[in-house]
Amino acid sequence: MALETLISSILLWFGLYSILSLSLNIEYGYGGIPNFGKALAVLVGAFTTGAIVNRLLIAVYSVEGRTITQASGFMKSTVDQIIASNPAYGIALLLFSLAVAAVFGAVIGALYILPSAKLESDYLAITLLAIAEIMFMVAYYDTKLVGGYYGAPVPNVLAFVPGEYREWAFVALILFFALLTYLFLERTLNSPYGRVLRAMREDPTALQFSGKDVMWLRIKTLAFSSAIASMVGVLYSYYAGNVVGIVNLFARVNWTFFPFLMVLLGGMANNRGVLAGVFSFVVIWRLIDGYKHQIMGLFNLPFDVNWLQYIIFGVLMIAILYYKPEGILREKPIETPPIKELRAKKSKQSEKA
Numbered sequence: 602m603a604l605e606t607l608i609s610s611i612l613l614w615f616g617l618y619s620i621l622s623l624s625l626n627i628e629y630g631y632g633g634i635p636n637f638g639k640a641l642a643v644l645v646g647a648f649t650t651g652a653i654v655n656r657l658l659i660a661v662y663s664v665e666g667r668t669i670t671q672a673s674g675f676m677k678s679t680v681d682q683i684i685a686s687n688p689a690y691g692i693a694l695l696l697f698s699l700a701v702a703a704v705f706g707a708v709i710g711a712l713y714i715l716p717s718a719k720l721e722s723d724y725l726a727i728t729l730l731a732i733a734e735i736m737f738m739v740a741y742y743d744t745k746l747v748g749g750y751y752g753a754p755v756p757n758v759l760a761f762v763p764g765e766y767r768e769w770a771f772v773a774l775i776l777f778f779a780l781l782t783y784l785f786l787e788r789t790l791n792s793p794y795g796r797v798l799r800a801m802r803e804d805p806t807a808l809q810f811s812g813k814d815v816m817w818l819r820i821k822t823l824a825f826s827s828a829i830a831s832m833v834g835v836l837y838s839y840y841a842g843n844v845v846g847i848v849n850l851f852a853r854v855n856w857t858f859f860p861f862l863m864v865l866l867g868g869m870a871n872n873r874g875v876l877a878g879v880f881s882f883v884v885i886w887r888l889i890d891g892y893k894h895q896i897m898g899l900f901n902l903p904f905d906v907n908w909l910q911y912i913i914f915g916v917l918m919i920a921i922l923y924y925k926p927e928g929i930l931r932e933k934p935i936e937t938p939p940i941k942e943l944r945a946k947k948s949k950q951s952e953k954a
Contacts, residue, residue, distance in 0.1 A: 609772050611887050613840070616775035617833050618879045620782045621856065622863045623872060624829040627786070629861070630869035630932075631795060632822045633802030635726035638713070638733025640856035642827040644740060645709050646834020649702035650755050651747040651844035654694070658756070669745065673753040680756040688761040695758040695839065702831040710827025711820050719816060734853065752845025755838050771840045778836065782829060787872055791935050798822065799870065799935075854911075859886075862914055865921050868928025877929045886910060 621643065628634040655673045659666075662679050666672025684691035717728035740746060747753050762770045789795070797818065800808045805815045833856075838844045859882070867878020889896070889910045897906040921928070 607887060607891050609768050610891070611883055612772045613775060614883045614887065615880055616772070616779040617837055618860065618863060618883060619779040619876055620836075621830055621833045622860045622867075622875050622879050623782055623786055624826040625860045626864050626869065626872065626875050627790065627798070627826040627829075628822060630864055630871070630875070631790060631798035631802065632819070633798075633805075634714075634819060634822060635722065635729070636823070636826075637726040637730035637857060637861075639830065639860060640853050641713060641733035641736055642706055642710060642830035643834040643837075643856045644733075644737060645706045645827065646702045646831035646836075647838050647844045648740070648747055648834070649705055649831065650698055650835050650838040651753040653701060653705075654698050655747075655753055655755060668748070668751075670748040670751045670753050673748070673755065677754045677756050681760045684756065684758065684760040686761070691756075691758040691761060694756065695835075698835045698839075699832055702835045703828040706831030707824040707828040711824040713827070714820055714823040730853070730857075733857070737853070747844055750845070752843040754843050757842060758839050775836050775840070778832060782832075783872060783876065786829075790872070795935055802870075859914075862918050862921075864928075865918065865926075866928055868930040868932060870932040871928070871930045874928050874930030874932075881929070882914075885913070889913065 621639070624642070625636065625639055628636045651673070652669070655669070655676065658664075658680055659672050659676045662676055664672050664676045664679065666675055680694075684694070713729070713732060716732070717725050720728055741749055743749055744751055757767075759767055759770050759774070790798070797808070797813060800811075801813075801815055801818055809815050863878040863882045864875055865878070866881060867876065868874025893906040893909065896902070896909065902909065
């Protein structure tokens with residue numbers, strides 16, 4: 602693998618997984634909600650792009666086709682030509698898709714938690730996983746929704762960028778949204794909302810006795826985090842040029858279990874730690890994937906090299922949970938302005954003494 606391709610791949614997946622893992626950190630790291638159905642939020646973003654935005658564009662340009670896959674292909678050709686001569690159209694289409702995905706993501710996230718909002722721990726995790734898997738099976742095998750296993754082509758929102766620079770343009774775009782997500786969540790979670798999420802994680806019964814509605818808090822949290830995670834489905838669909846990149850048999854691994862490993866590796870309830878965990882994971886993952894044939898020849902592995910990454914990540918997960926459960930960066934208390942003022946006064950007093 603060429604070095605330039607390797608670097609762009611690492612940065613691209615770092616941006617995508619940063620958004621997804623930061624949204625998971627809201628649920629699991631801060632709120633203690635083990636959402637093993639995280640892939641559903643990504644799927645909603647893909648649905649928005651391939652099923653909703655595509656159909657709107659097909660209707661606007663009066664495109665005909667026997668299937669959503671065929672009609673989307675004809676529509677893509679038309680829209681790409683327009684975007685190539687009018688960059689504002691492509692950016693507007695991307696922002697519109699992200700906004701619609703956020704709305705649908707919030708609604709689906711709120712509805713998604715309702716059947717299991719009163720469950721605890723393992724029961725909640727398995728129920729959320731089961732709901733997500735059912736939705737995935739429907740999406741994959743019903744070709745009328747979004748093309749199913751055939752997929753549905755989507756417009757190239759960066760068609761105005763020359764072909765040799767398009768990969769890096771997508772990388773820059775995704776990293777930009779990852780940075781916005783990080784800055785937004787840093788402010789949001791270092792607030793009373795972040796403190797009440799931690800209280801729910803530590804002792805939901807005590808929080809309920811203090812007058813907080815735990816079920817309503819869970820619903821709001823899933824809606825909020827799912828709205829953020831749905832952006833990943835939109836961004837990756839436009840990057841791949843087809844929603845089939847989202848609707849695949851390994852969705853639960855790539856979009857649920859990998860983010861859990863990243864959050865645990867970096868440190869729960871610590872956004873900087875999560876970013877460190879994402880970067881560490883992505884570098885290892887892309888290096889193994891890029892040089893798997895060389896690794897196969899060097900070590901003469903007795904099994905298919907494609908399973909090597911799953912073995913390494915499984916061992917890594919066990920090692921983290923056993924030896925360093927706090928992750929790379931330990932969770933820190935939320936510092937409110939009064940706490941900062943008190944700490945500043947104490948430091949001044951100690952200096953005078």
